Amino acid sequence: MRIPWCACWCHRLALVTVNPPLSNDANRVNAAPQRARESFGTRFFRLFGGSRVTLDEAAYEALEEALILADVGVTATTRVVERLRQRSRSEQISDRATLVAALREEIVTLLTPFAQPLPDPLPGSTTVILLVGVNGVGKTTLTARLAREFQRRKFTVMLAACDTFRAAAIEQLGIWSDRLDIPMVAQTRGADAAAVAHDAVLSAKAKGINVLLIDSAGRAHVNTDLMRQLQKMVRVMAKVDATAPNETLLVIDAANGQNAIAQCEAFTAEIAVTGLCLTKVDGTARAGIVISLAERFGLPISYVGVGEGIDDLVRFDPVKFAVRLVPDAPT
Template sequence: MNQPISQTSFLSKLRMRLRRAVVHIAPGRPIDDALLEELETQLLQADVGVDATRTILEQLRVGARENKLKDADALRATLVQIITGLLAPVAHPLKLGGTNKPFVILAVGVNGVGKTTILGKLALRFKSRGINLMLAAGDTFRAAAVEQLQAWGARQEVPVIAQAAGADPAAVAHDAWLAAKARGIDVLIVDTAGRLHTQGNLMEELKKIRRVLTRLDPAAPHECLLVLDAGTGQNALRQIEQFHAAVGVTGLVLTKLDGTAKGGIVIAAAQRFGIPIRYLGLGEQADDLEEFDAQPFASALIGISEATHP
């Protein structure tokens, strides 16, 4: 699944879908302190966060002192470079381990962020690459959740393990793992119900799912994916903190980047936590899923078009 994606197509799609670029610099505007201050405000408004914004501005001022920011294009290119540098440490695609069978992916996150959608998209992508997989409907809270997962599964004949509404999600995960093991499945993807990071009892339920999987295979879950709605702003940072404390998040997915002007949260999350960002969700369709890549993302965010920055 770790095929290199075309940077150009990623960039154009992201540019097209992001509601607007984070940074706006009027053409012909002199690069001076006033402009840098405006940029600072724009970065903060886009949820880049105080710490990451400070880092970016410090580096920009170094560029200004060295006379590297001659015009708006040079400024944008420097910004892209700086942001790419901040994002590069978290740009690690998910690698499905060879000896781990089944490789277990557990998806967690608050309500409605796009967990089930991302898992459906991933299932289609993995399946189309010849990976033998299974889905587990660990969201037993909403009756429609099972059907939603089954609908994704049916598109590529991916088996979906489910139990009646109200069943213990840890039991679903347990049975699904045994079924996956018995059938020689490569990848088991476990969906879970959305829950607020502040709901202690529901966070305990997640820990239990995790424990059950670890009992079956000490290395499982091999990936604990926290799905975040990119539009939720700084609250996403609290979600990372609390889900990480509860279940040990190993990868992030940022969804709904197509509908937000606040994609800067990706930078804030990268700088604050250093947790790998695996995928971006750019819409509701099956192919609206991209592996995270630092430089094209930085370019799209800053509003550099393909014409000037292929």
């Protein structure tokens, strides 16, 4: 009888704790952070370094461990590895190239239902998009990138600076407004963010703007008072337009790993989040969190940030993501 992988995983952790490898103190201190920084590709090629592979029980358990450490999540990992077991029995996977292709295909199959870019605005109406998230995930820059995306698609865009809390947040969005030649509604720092949102919706509708992008203040997902302020913004906008906001996008830094799960749980419990945008997907060893979020919350993933520039925002593509996560060569 096969022992459940999770039991083996916990047992191995216990063994590591009780019998640490013989090394000096500095090596032991540095080993864990270094392991956490490793990409899934690095771990994968350490497990399957040769062109031929043997998918025995030990190999599956090691693959499960590598996926877990990449923040893919327990449920998604179990699903992906079980599908590989089934395929290996029917397809006789015995070389690394075939294993890479099969693993990518399973990831693509899991993620494809969630790859949904934002729809085009309806003619004669204003689509209101609210961006929310914790501090430091890059909401303001993402707001500007989305503005550029809609601008490229020949839609008129307006910005609303509703981050009235962070120092220089209004000025930062104002710089993007000037660079992109897009109008912006703003008040002074410390103003009521709900009032700014109210005025922005009124202005955008009066001017026939296609897309209104609202940048909100970053807030800790455990701060109840700040989450209530976000609810107030939503209520006030609905008084101007019962359909507003049409989209509420939760912005998540992929480098946050499993903490992103707690953020998503908190925001979806308080407001009607309609989709996810992920930043820093290109620069983290923890990109597997994308799979974990999709599997757990079932929210569309609209866009991902893949760089620092204004144009470094792309529609989420499961195929490209799978290739990035499971590369052809060590990373």
